[in-house]
Amino acid sequence: MENFKLSCGRLNGLTILGVDEMPRKCTICEHEKVEEINRLLLEGVPLRNIAKQYSVSAASLHRHKEGHLPSKLVKAQEAREAAKADSLLDQVTELRDKALAILAKAEKAGELRTALQGVREAKGCLELLARLQGELQGRTTVNILINPQWLSLRAVILQALDGYPEARLAVAQALQEAEGNVSS
Numbered sequence: 001m002e003n004f005k006l007s008c009g010r011l012n013g014l015t016i017l018g019v020d021e022m023p024r025k026c027t028i029c030e031h032e033k034v035e036e037i038n039r040l041l042l043e044g045v046p047l048r049n050i051a052k053q054y055s056v057s058a059a060s061l062h063r064h065k066e067g068h069l070p071s072k073l074v075k076a077q078e079a080r081e082a083a084k085a086d087s088l089l090d091q092v093t094e095l096r097d098k099a100l101a102i103l104a105k106a107e108k109a110g111e112l113r114t115a116l117q118g119v120r121e122a123k124g125c126l127e128l129l130a131r132l133q134g135e136l137q138g139r140t141t142v143n144i145l146i147n148p149q150w151l152s153l154r155a156v157i158l159q160a161l162d163g164y165p166e167a168r169l170a171v172a173q174a175l176q177e178a179e180g181n182v183s184s
Helices: 034-043 047-054 058-067 071-109 112-132 148-160 165-183
Strands: 004-011 014-021
Touching (some): 034 047, 047 058, 071 112, 148 165
Antiparallel strands (some): 004 014
């Protein structure tokens, strides 16, 4: 009966005695290796792996992670990740600076081959730095409005509608409006 408590209440003037189930204690908070489990949860180790390693259920790990994992630990982990990202940016910046310094020395010495390699390395560092800072997109954008195949297809559609002036005008206006939305 340790998970139950007696309760007493009144309803419509009647005294009611009852037995209420007490909330369960968190098995993870009570676990002897709670610090290790918290660390693994923060590191993003899959719940099933932690559950197997510490003989607990994945469901209890999930409840613990959502409701009991100390917010200070979560914030500390986020701060570590931010510091790691800053460190990466610093390292790339340092590499760029070294590449530029080598480039300058090679140019002064008249070593064109070495200077070209320095330019390539500096360019690579700058591209990586721009990607890390979100200033450079890794995607290619294709403008279909100037694609010869689209222009040809557009002309074929409008020619097919020559015998239907109202439909041709409506389609031409719709295409023009759609092309305006795509380009802006």
